[in-house]
Amino acid sequence: MPKMQVKAQIMLPEGVNARDVDKKLWKATAAELREALPEVKAVPAYTSVIFNPRDGLIYLGLTDHDNELLWTYDPDTEQFRQRHFKQATEKYDVKIHRSFAFDADGTLYTATAALHNQPDYMKAPGGKVFRHDCEADRTERLAIPVPHEYIQTICLDSVRKVIYGQTYPTPYVFAYHLQSGQSELLGQATLPHRSGCDRHGNLWGTIGSYEHKLFRYNPDDGMVILDHPMPKFNGALLAMNIFYQAPDEETCYIGTDAGALLAFDTRAGSFRYLGKPMLDTRIEGLQVGKDGLLYGCGGYMETELFAYDRESERFYNFGPLYDPELDIRCVIPHDMTMDDDGVIYTGETDMPKRSTAALWVCRVEV
Secondary structure: OEEEEEEEEOOOOOOOHOOOOOOOOHHHHHHHHHHOOOOOOOOOEEEEEEEEOOOEEEEEEEEEOOOOOOOEOOOOOEEEEEEEOOOOOOOOOEEEEEEEEEEEOOOOEEEEEOOOOOOHHOOOOOOOOEEEEEEOOEEEEEEEEOOOOOOEEEEOOOOOEEEEEEEEEOEEEEEEEEEOOOOEEEEEEEEOOOOEEEOOOOEEEEEOOOOOOOEEEOOOEEEEEEEEEOOOOEEEEEEEEEEEEEOOOOOEEEOOOOOOOEEEEOOEEEEEEEEEEEEEEEEEEEOOOOOOOEEEEOOOOOEEEEEEEEEOEEEEEEEOOOOOOOOOOOOOOOEEEEEOOOOOOEOOOOOOOOOOOOEEEEEEEE
């Protein structure tokens, strides 16, 4: 019987424990929370999370109109710490949205997204690519790949040293070449929540709002559009939500907006439907653990965590992302990572009735 212990970690000043506070506050409005605990930072969303094996910290990309977008969480002390990202930003850089990538040397690459309205389009300079030195705790702004557009997701070809990204509001695809410092506009494509590179450095995504045809890009072959689209689910074409390259096999995995999980053979360009592991929609995170299982999370309001055994082709559902002590449930898990001990961390976003997001810490047992 799969088991899971869930703990929602709230960003609080040192010495303040969420479990010592009236749990009604975690369901209060932002104004009510500020009145009761003025020292608490109400976090709108954790939109990117990634584990750094070099320092054991969880790096967090936030949505924050104060522009302090990069934080870390220490699993040992259960403390959050800001990484002084604001000094490298401007006012329109208000979130890091599914945009973390570690290079082999430990460098963290990230990019900024925005939330401003159309009248500010020409005023806003555009989303930026950043390099963060985790050891020195220093952030360097590298480029604005597409002027006035902001960056929703990036991935890294660590062999060719190319960062690929997709923008919003116009869904451009770009390449930023780290060695030359040059940006290249590749075209437009359907915007996923998390684009991805396979183990050979090919960028994969979909193109066509209604067709959802797959494309592959690398600098040698250029943009190659496959003839066949994403498969259908319940009579409608599936849309890619997350593309994930398993570290120990050629197969890539695609989580869809409908909540279906697909295996994708990049060489043959063929799909295999694996199942729908959750009651709700939107698979938002995928990662292979040291036990060989493929873990994932997703849902909207009815949020859950699951695992897929690639050998037996069996799913395990660990149940709701719910903290019984604080009596709150994760609304939308928005990215997922796993540390060396197999502990799963997922960020949260878009809480309609709660003032602050949580970092959800999950210990699972199959």
